[in-house]
Amino acid sequence: MAEKVAVDDNITYHSFDVLIVGAGGAGMRAAIEAGTDLNVGVVSKLFPTRSHTGAAQGGMAAALANVEEDNWEWHTFDTVKGGDYLVDQDAAEILAKESVQAVIDLENMGLPFNRTPDGKIDQRRFGGHTRDHGKAPVRRSCYAADRTGHMILQTLYQNCVKMGINFFNEFYVLDLVMNDGKPAGVVAYELATGDIHVFQAKSIIFATGGFGKIYKTTSNAHTLTGDGVAIAFRRGIPLEDMEFYQFHPTGLAGLGILLSEAARGEGGILRNSAGERFMERYAPTIKDLAPRDMVARAMANEVREGRGGGPNKDYVFLDLTHLEPAVIDAKLPDITEFARTYLGVEPYTEQIPVFPTAHYAMGGIPTNIKAEVLSDNDTVIPGLYAAGECACVSVHGANRLGTNSLLDINVFGKRAGQYSVEYAKTATQVPMPENAAADVIAMIDKVRKAKGKEKIAQLRKELQETMDKNAQVFRTEETLNEALEKVQELRKRYENISIQDQGKRFNTDLLEAIELGFLLDLAEVTVIACRERRESRGAHLREDYTERDDKNFMVHSMVYKQEKIEKNTGTNMRIGWKPVVVTNYQPMERKY
Amino acid sequence: MAELSVPTIESFTVTLIVRRFDPENDTEPKWEDFDVEMYGTDRVLDALHKIKWEQDGSLTFRRSCAHGVCGSDAMRINGRNRLACKTLIKDLDISKPIYVEPIKGLPVEKDLIVDMTPFYKAYLEINPFLVATDKPKKERLQSPEERARYDDTTKCILCAACTSSCPVFWTDGQYFGPAAIVNAHRFIFDSRDENAELRLDILNDKEGVWRCRTTFNCTEACPRGIEVTKAIAEVKQAILRGRA
Numbered sequence: 075m076a077e078k079v080a081v082d083d084n085i086t087y088h089s090f091d092v093l094i095v096g097a098g099g100a101g102m103r104a105a106i107e108a109g110t111d112l113n114v115g116v117v118s119k120l121f122p123t124r125s126h127t128g129a130a131q132g133g134m135a136a137a138l139a140n141v142e143e144d145n146w147e148w149h150t151f152d153t154v155k156g157g158d159y160l161v162d163q164d165a166a167e168i169l170a171k172e173s174v175q176a177v178i179d180l181e182n183m184g185l186p187f188n189r190t191p192d193g194k195i196d197q198r199r200f201g202g203h204t205r206d207h208g209k210a211p212v213r214r215s216c217y218a219a220d221r222t223g224h225m226i227l228q229t230l231y232q233n234c235v236k237m238g239i240n241f242f243n244e245f246y247v248l249d250l251v252m253n254d255g256k257p258a259g260v261v262a263y264e265l266a267t268g269d270i271h272v273f274q275a276k277s278i279i280f281a282t283g284g285f286g287k288i289y290k291t292t293s294n295a296h297t298l299t300g301d302g303v304a305i306a307f308r309r310g311i312p313l314e315d316m317e318f319y320q321f322h323p324t325g326l327a328g329l330g331i332l333l334s335e336a337a338r339g340e341g342g343i344l345r346n347s348a349g350e351r352f353m354e355r356y357a358p359t360i361k362d363l364a365p366r367d368m369v370a371r372a373m374a375n376e377v378r379e380g381r382g383g384g385p386n387k388d389y390v391f392l393d394l395t396h397l398e399p400a401v402i403d404a405k406l407p408d409i410t411e412f413a414r415t416y417l418g419v420e421p422y423t424e425q426i427p428v429f430p431t432a433h434y435a436m437g438g439i440p441t442n443i444k445a446e447v448l449s450d451n452d453t454v455i456p457g458l459y460a461a462g463e464c465a466c467v468s469v470h471g472a473n474r475l476g477t478n479s480l481l482d483i484n485v486f487g488k489r490a491g492q493y494s495v496e497y498a499k500t501a502t503q504v505p506m507p508e509n510a511a512a513d514v515i516a517m518i519d520k521v522r523k524a525k526g527k528e529k530i531a532q533l534r535k536e537l538q539e540t541m542d543k544n545a546q547v548f549r550t551e552e553t554l555n556e557a558l559e560k561v562q563e564l565r566k567r568y569e570n571i572s573i574q575d576q577g578k579r580f581n582t583d584l585l586e587a588i589e590l591g592f593l594l595d596l597a598e599v600t601v602i603a604c605r606e607r608r609e610s611r612g613a614h615l616r617e618d619y620t621e622r623d624d625k626n627f628m629v630h631s632m633v634y635k636q637e638k639i640e641k642n643t644g645t646n647m648r649i650g651w652k653p654v655v656v657t658n659y660q661p662m663e664r665k666y
Numbered sequence: 667m668a669e670l671s672v673p674t675i676e677s678f679t680v681t682l683i684v685r686r687f688d689p690e691n692d693t694e695p696k697w698e699d700f701d702v703e704m705y706g707t708d709r710v711l712d713a714l715h716k717i718k719w720e721q722d723g724s725l726t727f728r729r730s731c732a733h734g735v736c737g738s739d740a741m742r743i744n745g746r747n748r749l750a751c752k753t754l755i756k757d758l759d760i761s762k763p764i765y766v767e768p769i770k771g772l773p774v775e776k777d778l779i780v781d782m783t784p785f786y787k788a789y790l791e792i793n794p795f796l797v798a799t800d801k802p803k804k805e806r807l808q809s810p811e812e813r814a815r816y817d818d819t820t821k822c823i824l825c826a827a828c829t830s831s832c833p834v835f836w837t838d839g840q841y842f843g844p845a846a847i848v849n850a851h852r853f854i855f856d857s858r859d860e861n862a863e864l865r866l867d868i869l870n871d872k873e874g875v876w877r878c879r880t881t882f883n884c885t886e887a888c889p890r891g892i893e894v895t896k897a898i899a900e901v902k903q904a905i906l907r908g909r910a
Contacts, residue, residue: 121782123824124736181805184796184858186813186820193807218820224735225820232795266775295730328707331733411891412733415752416707531719574723577690580776583723 100462101281107491130223133215157471268578315437325431472612526570737825
């Protein structure tokens with residue numbers, strides 16, 4: 075289907091029924107669902123197969139029961155318990171129920187899953203996924219070696235190609251245009267030319283991924299600067315549960331490059347400098363396959379108590395040496411190559427130095443089970459959708475289980491596609507306001523012409539260092555206030571920047587400056603949410619409030635941008651709270 | 667237990683000589699030197715970032731994941747196609763300058779960025795998607811052996827390191843090139859696919875597999891370790907004798 079294009083005053087105007095921002099797993103899954111019916115455009119800052127879905131390794135959870143007994147109810151329970159009871163249980167039920175079809179969809183599209191001897195999709199163990207409510211680990215993760223995300227991304231792109239989906243690659247969406255509280259479209263900057271494009275659509279889906287670059291040590295790509303989440307926030311949409319940021323236990327020490335939990339799913343063991351399998355002390359039943367928040371905390375604790383390895387005793391070890399080299403080659407080829415390439419360690423015979431790495435945002439743009447974006451606890455913004463890591467539905471609560479994110483992008487990406495089509499079929503286009511691109515043009519001009527002294531890279535480095543130091547695995551009121559002060563200082567200094575590249579074509583210098591603006595916003599929201607949640611739950615550990623406090627905090631946080639300084643936060647942000655949806659599972663103590 | 671540690675290597679100064687081209691000001695590309703202080707575990711991508719962030723913000727290159735899975739940063743490093751994020755500085759001869767230039771055979775847009783359009787076009791032409799007319803209610807069955815038949819070519823990340831290392835592609839931009847053939851192979855040998863004949867037909871073209879001179883540049887260049895030349899040979903065999 076041809077798109078409508080018009081050019082006026084050097085701005086190109088495009089019109090679609092459904093417009094998707096982001097071409098990772100969630101965005102392309104939505105495109106496949108929407109593209110059969112309507113005119114769909116996908117705008118992405120990267121060529122689609124460069125998206126970070128491709129870095130996901132271990133698998134996608136679904137109770138197929140191909141290799142042992144399993145069912146969606148057990149999966150729901152594990153997701154709720156894994157999320158430390160902050161999961162919205164209606165959403166978790168959908169995630170678990172629709173997981174089987176989501177995997178079958180991908181297989182039917184061509185995804186090369188690993189197979190059982192009888193030709194079915196093979197499955198393996200993963201952290202926090204258990205048989206019968208925690209009795210033992212269960213094989214629930216459907217996988218393709220340790221490159222499941224790569225295969226998902228490739229397969230979805232292949233199917234988008236097959237359908238003739240209209241992509242705008244290396245276009246950076248920098249603004250969401252709202253008209254009288256309703257979404258009219260987005261404004262994008264074309265990397266190759268520096269031109270401005272306005273995309274008008276009846277339904278708009280944000281699938282823009284995460285923002286791991288607020289931290290220094292992270293498994294995230296350089297491009298994961300949270301553009302979509304920050305844009306939504308700037309346009310008055312609250313952000314939910316931003317204090318819950320997952321630190322993946324096994325990042326390559328010092329580098330943060332991800333080594334999949336599949337390594338432990340296949341039998342890998344974490345050891346301290348004494349060679350002790352320390353997870354036996356922290357999670358006696360499922361040990362190394364405890365959820366990520368618990369394992370990351372245990373590792374950080376081993377290091378803190380002096381049982382770390384290496385010259386600075388600042389990491390622990392992932393031991394695969396007892397696994398057959400053939401098993402490693404067949405099931406974990408990529409991650410063992412990472413260890414060889416980046417640390418010069420041979421996993422057949424040597425233990426791999428690992429330490430937690432900033433990995434995944436459980437929080438983000440609030441949505442309901444139709445992937446519709448909410449403007450407060452329950453008001454839907456008609457025509458605006460979000461899915462994947464940028465969204466908070468919330469299926470991950472306070473801590474996501476491994477393999478539930480590749481599932482999330484498929485289930486809620488598909489739902490975003492379906493519901494956005496349903497809406498676009500009857501909706502009328504929200505009129506595009508005059509000068510819709512004016513704010514973006516002004517922002518770009520300001521950065522380009524700035525003559526200040528501050529360097530972008532220096533500010534970003536200081537931001538990432540303060541976040542690592544003060545808002546990582548362990549947090550206190552004091553460290554969070556220190557982080558907040560630092561972020562606010564950096565925001566002031568950001569007003570005094572300059573960039574060197576004055577060109578129009580491929581100006582990545584300019585875009586890095588704009589991306590830093592997004593990171594500063596999101597870091598500030600994260601720190602505020604961390605500070606206001608005075609309890610410990612899931613990935614959020616407050617050393618000054620070490621217990622989970624269901625009486626006061628069995629609620630989602632919602633941070634709103636305000637015009638004026640708010641008394642209770644001391645910033646121009648207001649914090650609100652949203653009830654958790656509980657269906658079948660009352661909060662219990664979380665033991666493994 | 668043996669004491670293990672991340673190798674701690676002293677910092678050292680390296681010279682990078684980078685091929686620059688600014689489309690808005692230059693008529694010809696030029697070489698430019700930069701000295702940067704690096705550490706042993708640093709990658710060439712880290713050196714480029716250091717230049718961009720501390721010396722010259724206009725230095726332009728693509729990058730994203732920074733650990734060899736997204737395929738953004740293929741470039742020619744000391745005359746060899748590699749991913750900048752998978753090339754450790756200490757593995758190069760640092761007594762000499764490190765030469766960094768864009769991959770060859772595709773039009774240079776700016777500095778290390780090339781126009782990938784011709785590369786993607788060849789990929790799209792081989793119908794890179796599963797064609798299967800059955801409508802199963804569950805997963806299609808595929809034995810581990812059938813799955814293994816095309817495993818190697820599923821690893822492709824479309825970085826273009828192979829295609830832009832191919833002497834045939836340099837002189838004849840119409841040639842499909844190794845990456846497109848690798849992606850055709852991935853479906854031709856997938857037991858679930860029904861469109862092998864069409865793909866083989868496309869690659870039996872004068873710009874198809876028969877242009878390959880088996881120089882193995884592609885295999886050496888592949889950052890994913892795909893046996894690219896072997897895959898091309900298997901496609902040639904399949905055209906002659908049908909897929910085995």
